[in-house]
Amino acid sequence: ATVSEPAQKCCTENIQPFLTSILEELMGPVSSGFTEVRSLFDKEVNEIIQDFQKTNDITKLKENMDQLMKLPFNSVKMEPCYLKVNLLQELLQDLKSRFKVYHIDFVIQRTQNFMQELMENAVYTFEQLFSPSRQADSAKVATTIEKVKLRVLK
Numbered sequence: 001a002t003v004s005e006p007a008q009k010c011c012t013e014n015i016q017p018f019l020t021s022i023l024e025e026l027m028g029p030v031s032s033g034f035t036e037v038r039s040l041f042d043k044e045v046n047e048i049i050q051d052f053q054k055t056n057d058i059t060k061l062k063e064n065m066d067q068l069m070k071l072p073f074n075s076v077k078m079e080p081c082y083l084k085v086n087l088l089q090e091l092l093q094d095l096k097s098r099f100k101v102y103h104i105d106f107v108i109q110r111t112q113n114f115m116q117e118l119m120e121n122a123v124y125t126f127e128q129l130f131s132p133s134r135q136a137d138s139a140k141v142a143t144t145i146e147k148v149k150l151r152v153l154k
Contacts, residue, residue, distance in 0.1 A: 025091055030111055033084035037115050038153065040081060041122050044068055045149040049142050056138055069127060072119040081119075085111045126152045 048064045071077060085108055092104040129148045 022095065026088065029085050029087035029091065032087075033081055033111065033115055034118065036081040036084050037078075037119050037122075040077060041071070041119065041126075042149065042153060044071060044077075045126070045145065049145050049149075052145070053142050058138065058141075061141065065127065065130070069123050071123055072116050078116065078119065081115050082112045085115070122152050 045068070048061070048068065051064060052061050088108050088111065089104060092107060096102065096104060126148055129151060130145060
């Protein structure tokens, strides 16, 4: 009871007025990182479509799909997504001094973990939606892949 009122007053006067601007500042790198995840997924699926249209090879399509399923764990391909979030390091340094925000690396790592999880969910959903269509007419496969990709990106 003794601490509650001064703590409430401190938060109301010294922290709450800045929360909106802090959130906006932090969301820039986070949003660009998640946008990069989306773009990477889109690019990889487009490459699968183009490869299939050139070869019309179902075996090669299966190999490409297997590679797509490994995408969230491919650190080289995911690196550009992760780098977008590294900008948080600079933004959080300022917050660290002003608001005593600690564990900056933890915030960045958790954000990168969420990005990897998002990619895992995207490739899993893509695979689940496309799986029944694999046995379809090979002329329709590229169109089906495109439709499934658009559905996942929604």
